[in-house]
Amino acid sequence: MDTRPGFHQSLKELERDLLQMGTGVEQAIRGAVESLASTDEKQARQIIAADDHIDSMMLQIEERCLRLLALQQPMASDLRLIGMALKITTDLERIADHAVDIAKATLRIAGEQLVKPLVDIPRMADISMRMLQDSLQAYARRDVQLAAGLASREDEVDKLYSTILRDVIALMGAEAGVNRQLTHLLMAAHDLERVADHATNIGEGVIYMVTGKRKDLNV
Amino acid sequence: MRMSRLTDRLATCFFWLAGCLIVLLLGWFLFKIMVEGLPQFSWHFLFGKPEEILAGGGVGPQLFNSFYILFLSLLFSLPIGVGAGIYLAVYAKTNRFTGLIRISVEALSSVPSIVFGLFGALLFVNWMHMKFSILGGSATLALLNLPVLVRVTELAMRAVPVSYWEASLALGSTRWQAIRRAMLPSALPGLITGVTLTAGRALGESAILIYTSGLSVSRHFPDFNPLAMGETLSVHLWYVQAAAVVPDARQIAQGSAALLVIVVLIFNLAIALPCRMLQKRLTGGK
Amino acid sequence: MAQPKIKVEQLNLHYGENHALHDIRLDVGENTVTALIGPSGCGKSTFLRTLNRMNDLIENVKISGSIRIDGQNIYAPDADVVSLRKRVGMVFQRPNPFPMSIYDNIAYGPRIHGIRKKAVLNEIIERSLQQAALWDEVKDRLHKSALGLSGGQQQRLCIARLLAVEPDVLLMDEPTSALDPISTLKVEELTRQLKEKYTIIIVTHNMQQAARISDVTAFFLNGYLVESDRTDKMFTTPKDQRTEDYITGRFG
Numbered sequence: 001m002d003t004r005p006g007f008h009q010s011l012k013e014l015e016r017d018l019l020q021m022g023t024g025v026e027q028a029i030r031g032a033v034e035s036l037a038s039t040d041e042k043q044a045r046q047i048i049a050a051d052d053h054i055d056s057m058m059l060q061i062e063e064r065c066l067r068l069l070a071l072q073q074p075m076a077s078d079l080r081l082i083g084m085a086l087k088i089t090t091d092l093e094r095i096a097d098h099a100v101d102i103a104k105a106t107l108r109i110a111g112e113q114l115v116k117p118l119v120d121i122p123r124m125a126d127i128s129m130r131m132l133q134d135s136l137q138a139y140a141r142r143d144v145q146l147a148a149g150l151a152s153r154e155d156e157v158d159k160l161y162s163t164i165l166r167d168v169i170a171l172m173g174a175e176a177g178v179n180r181q182l183t184h185l186l187m188a189a190h191d192l193e194r195v196a197d198h199a200t201n202i203g204e205g206v207i208y209m210v211t212g213k214r215k216d217l218n219v
Numbered sequence: 220m221r222m223s224r225l226t227d228r229l230a231t232c233f234f235w236l237a238g239c240l241i242v243l244l245l246g247w248f249l250f251k252i253m254v255e256g257l258p259q260f261s262w263h264f265l266f267g268k269p270e271e272i273l274a275g276g277g278v279g280p281q282l283f284n285s286f287y288i289l290f291l292s293l294l295f296s297l298p299i300g301v302g303a304g305i306y307l308a309v310y311a312k313t314n315r316f317t318g319l320i321r322i323s324v325e326a327l328s329s330v331p332s333i334v335f336g337l338f339g340a341l342l343f344v345n346w347m348h349m350k351f352s353i354l355g356g357s358a359t360l361a362l363l364n365l366p367v368l369v370r371v372t373e374l375a376m377r378a379v380p381v382s383y384w385e386a387s388l389a390l391g392s393t394r395w396q397a398i399r400r401a402m403l404p405s406a407l408p409g410l411i412t413g414v415t416l417t418a419g420r421a422l423g424e425s426a427i428l429i430y431t432s433g434l435s436v437s438r439h440f441p442d443f444n445p446l447a448m449g450e451t452l453s454v455h456l457w458y459v460q461a462a463a464v465v466p467d468a469r470q471i472a473q474g475s476a477a478l479l480v481i482v483v484l485i486f487n488l489a490i491a492l493p494c495r496m497l498q499k500r501l502t503g504g505k
Numbered sequence: 506m507a508q509p510k511i512k513v514e515q516l517n518l519h520y521g522e523n524h525a526l527h528d529i530r531l532d533v534g535e536n537t538v539t540a541l542i543g544p545s546g547c548g549k550s551t552f553l554r555t556l557n558r559m560n561d562l563i564e565n566v567k568i569s570g571s572i573r574i575d576g577q578n579i580y581a582p583d584a585d586v587v588s589l590r591k592r593v594g595m596v597f598q599r600p601n602p603f604p605m606s607i608y609d610n611i612a613y614g615p616r617i618h619g620i621r622k623k624a625v626l627n628e629i630i631e632r633s634l635q636q637a638a639l640w641d642e643v644k645d646r647l648h649k650s651a652l653g654l655s656g657g658q659q660q661r662l663c664i665a666r667l668l669a670v671e672p673d674v675l676l677m678d679e680p681t682s683a684l685d686p687i688s689t690l691k692v693e694e695l696t697r698q699l700k701e702k703y704t705i706i707i708v709t710h711n712m713q714q715a716a717r718i719s720d721v722t723a724f725f726l727n728g729y730l731v732e733s734d735r736t737d738k739m740f741t742t743p744k745d746q747r748t749e750d751y752i753t754g755r756f757g
Contacts, residue, residue, distance in 0.1 A: 004754035073713050075740045075752040212742030312564055382601035386663070389559065390614040390670055391591030400617065401603055 007072050011081060014064055015140075018085055018092075021057040022136040025092045028054065028099035029132060029195060033125040035106045036188060037118060044103040044110075054096040061089045080212065084205040088139065091198040091205075095132065098191040098198075105188040109181050115171060121189055124160045127153055128196040135202040142210050147203035151217040157196040164189045249480070256477020259470050265478070269436065269455070274467040278452060278475055280436035282482070284353065285451040287443075288432060289421055291357035296364040297414070303365075304372020309384075309398060328366035333426040335363045340430035353449035356432025363427055364417050371413030375406040408498045415490045419483050425453040434458055452479050508576065510535040510704045511556065511674065516570035518551060518560065525551050529570070529730045531723060538696060538705045540715035540736065543725035544751065549708045552725065553676050556706065557593040558586050574674065591618065593674040594667035599683050600659035602651035602666070607643055610651045610662060614670035629669050637665035638695050657688025661695065668699075675699065677707040681714070693718050712752065716740050724748045 002008060028047055035043035065086050068074060074082055131153055138147040168186045172179055200217045207215050267277025303324075311317040339359025349355040379402045387397035403410075428451055437447035450458070456475040459468050509532035518526035526548050533539050541549040554560045556572060558579065571578045579589050591614075602610050611630045620626060630647070634640035639661045643654070651662055660680060667675065677696070681689040696705060696718050709715050715722050716736060723733035724745075732745045743749045750756045 002755050007754070075712065075716075076743050076749050078753045079741060380601070382597065382599065383603055385559070385562070385597065386601045386603065386666075387613070387617075388562065389557065389590055389595040389597075390617065390667065391587050391589075391594075392617045393587055396617045400613065405604055 004072075007068075007074075007078075010064075010068060010072075011078060014061070014068070014082070014085055017057070017061050017064065018088060019136060019140055021054065021061065021089065021092050022132075022139075024050070024054050024057065025096045025099070026129070026132055026136070028096050029102075029125075029129055032099040032102035032106070033122070033129070033192075036102055037122055039106060039110055041107060041110050044106040047103040048100050051096055051100050055093065058089050058093040062086060065089075077209075077212075080209045084209040088202050088205050091201045095195050095198050098195050101191045102188045105184040105191075108184050112177075112181055115178050115181055116167070118185070120160050120164045120167070121185065121192070124157055124164070124189060124192045124196075127157050127160070128192045128199065131157070131196050131199040132202075135199040135206070138203060138206045142206070144207055144210050147206040148215065148217065150200045150203040154196050154200045154218065157193055161189055161193045252473070252477050252480055255473040256475075259474030259477070264474055270465055272465060274465055276465060276467075276471060278455060278471070278478065280442075281450055281452045281455045281475075282478070284432070284436060284449040285422055285453070285482070288353055288356045288360060288428070288449055288451055289418060291353065291445065292360035292364060292421060293414075293418065295358060295361035296368055300365050300368025301372045301410070303369045305376060305398060307369065308373045308376035309394065309402075324366045324369050328370060331426075332363055332424060335359055336427035336430040338362070339427065344431055349446065351431065351433025351435075351448050352446045353432055354445040356428045356449050356451075357445070359427055359431045360421055360424060363424070364421060367417050368414065371417065372406075372410060375409035375413060376402060378409055379405045408494055411490060411494045411497075415487055415494075419487055422483055422486065423453050423479060425451075425457050428454050429457070452482070509533055510575065511706075512571075512573040514571050514573075516552075516555065516572060517568070518548075518555060519567040520563070521565040525728050526555070527728050531730060531733060533704060533706060534721070535704050536700055536702070537720045538700050538707065538718055539721045539723060539733075540719035541706065541708045541723050541725060542710075542712055542715050542751075543731075545710075547725040548728040549725045550678055552730075553595075553678055553706060553708050556674070556676055557590050557595055559590075559595065561586065591670050592672050593676060594670065594672040595676040595678065596660070596663050596667060596680045598679040600656060600663050602654075602659050602662050604650065604652055606648045607651045607654070607662065608647040611666050611669050614666060618670060633665040633669040636668050636699070637661045638691065638698075639665055655688070657684050657691060660684060660688070660692060664692075664695065664699075673704060675703050675705045677705065679708055679710060682710060689714075712740075724751065726751070 028050060031043055031047045034040065035047065065082050068082055072078075131150055134146055135150060137143065138150075164186065168182045171182055197218065204215060204217050207213065207217075263275070264277045265282070266279035268279060269281070270276030307317065307320065311320070336359065339355060339362065343349045343355035343358050344351060347355075349358075383401040383405065384397055387401040388394075392400070428449075432449035432451065432454070434450050434454065435448045436442075436450050437444065452475055456472055456479065459465075459475065460472045463471075465471070511531075511533035513529055513531040513533075516526055516529040517524070529552060541553065543549050551560065555568060556574075556579075560566050560568065568580060571580060573579070574589075574593065578584065603613060605613075608630060611633055612626050615626060615629050620629070631640060631644075634643065639658060642658060643662075651659065654662060660683075664675075664680075681692050684692065693714065696707065699705060700720075707715075707719065719736045721733060722736045722739045724731045724739070724743075724747075726747055732739070732743060732748045734744065739748070740752060743752060
């Protein structure tokens with residue numbers, strides 16, 4: 001017999017808002033990566049413009065969390081849910097910022113001939129985006145297994161980043177134009193690595209929220 | 220809606236009338252008695268000895284006996300009555316035995332006093348050979364008062380909030396300490412009121428004393444011998460009205476009646492005022 | 506680990522046919538505040554009263570199991586109840602000062618234990634009122650009736666009264682439920698201070714209060730002790746689902 005249906009309804013709305021923000025962030029990353037791969041300037045500009053909306057969603061979620069803490073004195077699992085919501089919303093906002101950075105990289109190398117066709121970057125993007133998707137799924141379905149599985153994929157992403165770093169260093173030469181392009185691409189790859197990292201953080205948050213135990217997935 | 224307002228007014232009127240009626244009745248009753256009785260008061264009447272044949276007798280010894288018998292009967296009945304009342308209120312468990320005790324007490328308190336008188340006559344006067352005496356009268360009067368005192372004490376104790384009892388015990392007191400220090404001071408006003416009412420009624424008892432303390436008084440006055448005959452004021456009142464041959468019987472009766480009423484009134488007041496002061500002191504004066 | 510101040514083992518209590526407490530097992534450490542929470546009728550007050558044997562006052566009560574305070578079983582056949590209640594004092598839900606002066610209220614306990622000298626009593630009374638954070642408010646009206654104090658002051662008076670007999674353990678049965686919010690906070694602050702010298706067990710309906718002032722919280726349900734743990738753990742990650750449901754209000 002639920003004695004606090006109003007409060008628990010508010011919690012459901014909080015989750016819904018968080019997932020909505022997650023969807024927006026997923027779209028931002030996908031759009032950014034697509035725009036990089038096809039050097040689509042228009043798409044890149046759209047991504048950058050949409051970031052404001054994501055920031056305001058984050059603020060709304062934060063407000064809602066603080067209000068619930070002040071007014072409802074949540075305990076136990078409810079408390080963990082709200083605490084983790086604050087943390088996850090921050091991770092999502094950072095992911096969105098990285099999407100913006102990738103889109104900016106697209107704008108900076110627009111119109112240039114690619115020094116080398118992009119192979120690893122799309123692969124990294126693929127894994128990172130799937131990790132983000134799964135972390136949000138794990139949140140929605142309270143799936144601890146799914147969240148824990150993010151650890152190994154993060155390793156993969158790290159390995160890919162190392163490969164890209166090696167390749168870029170190998171390709172760097174005397175030409176300034178080439179170096180500039182390579183640097184932007186490297187930074188985009190770094191952004192993708194950070195996205196994977198944040199997705200893992202979300203996974204850790206999910207695990208704590210559900211079980212109350214802390215598990216470090218970032219080793 | 221209008222109906223209920225009407226019935227409300229009717230009810231209010233009725234209650235007012237009833238109240239007024241009582242006051243009027245009481246007033247008329249007191250008036251009649253005082254008007255006829257007060258003129259009889261004289262030093263000789265109040266403190267002089269009665270006459271058997273001649274007019275001009277007094278009720279001194281009877282007045283004395285009334286108080287003496289009352290005092291003795293309270294001496295017998297208070298410890299037992301109050302003790303039993305405390306037992307029932309504090310120590311007794313709720314079982315059939317205590318239920319039985321309570322029913323017995325209730326039954327005893329509704330026995331007509333003349334029956335007690337007869338019982339007292341049989342037990343004290345005849346069987347114990349006390350003959351008509353102050354002692355016999357006091358003992359029987361004590362029996363009459365006993366059930367009422369038990370009830371009064373139990374009620375007074377139960378009226379004390381149980382939180383005082385709990386608080387005292389929680390501080391590590393024994394049960395007797397809790398009763399003496401926490402409960403009795405609060406129960407005292409109720410207890411004293413009950414005892415006073417009982418005593419007031421006892422002052423006016425006649426039927427019970429006719430058979431036990433007799434219809435005459437000892438020759439000395441005052442006589443503290445408890446085995447002496449002890450006609451009281453109320454018995455004398457009856458005797459004078461019913462069987463006396465003195466010519467001023469009616470006047471003596473009226474005077475006695477007025478005296479009795481005044482005595483009971485003074486008695487109640489004399490207890491109530493110190494009681495009020497005691498209560499103030501015990502509760503620390505708010 | 507040090508011996509717990511109070512050790513409850515296999516405690517069962519029956520009111521006639523009604524089995525009110527089932528196999529309660531609990532350790533209470535010295536100088537801690539333990540809060541007992543649970544829905545109405547779950548047995549927490551009943552359990553509290555077993556600790557100073559106030560349940561003995563109720564008819565048809567049967568108790569089995571043991572409660573050891575400082576190693577001694579208080580339900581042993583030769584146990585002295587009167588001295589137990591001196592060591593383990595109780596504050597009730599409604600403040601219940603005696604209808605006497607403030608002075609007499611506090612002197613009540615010492616007097617029944619034989620202390621009569623005025624100088625000693627004066628000292629005890631001042632000390633107790635200081636400890637209960639009430640001295641400044643009443644020092645000029647010690648001989649006025651205790652009933653003239655406000656509800657919150659009366660409750661602190663009852664605490665002072667209990668401190669005057671120098672107990673080890675303080676049992677509090679919903680001590681603030683009849684008080685206004687400010688008085689409640691004052692009593693809570695007092696509890697926090699008293700914990701340094703006394704071991705305190707408090708029954709409360711208010712979970713936030715338990716969260717604010719206790720070190721350990723025990724959750725009772727239908728006469729069972731479901732879970733007891735450090736308060737911070739209990740309110741962030743309770744182990745038992747029933748505790749979780751109660752704490753989050755998913756069942757009343």
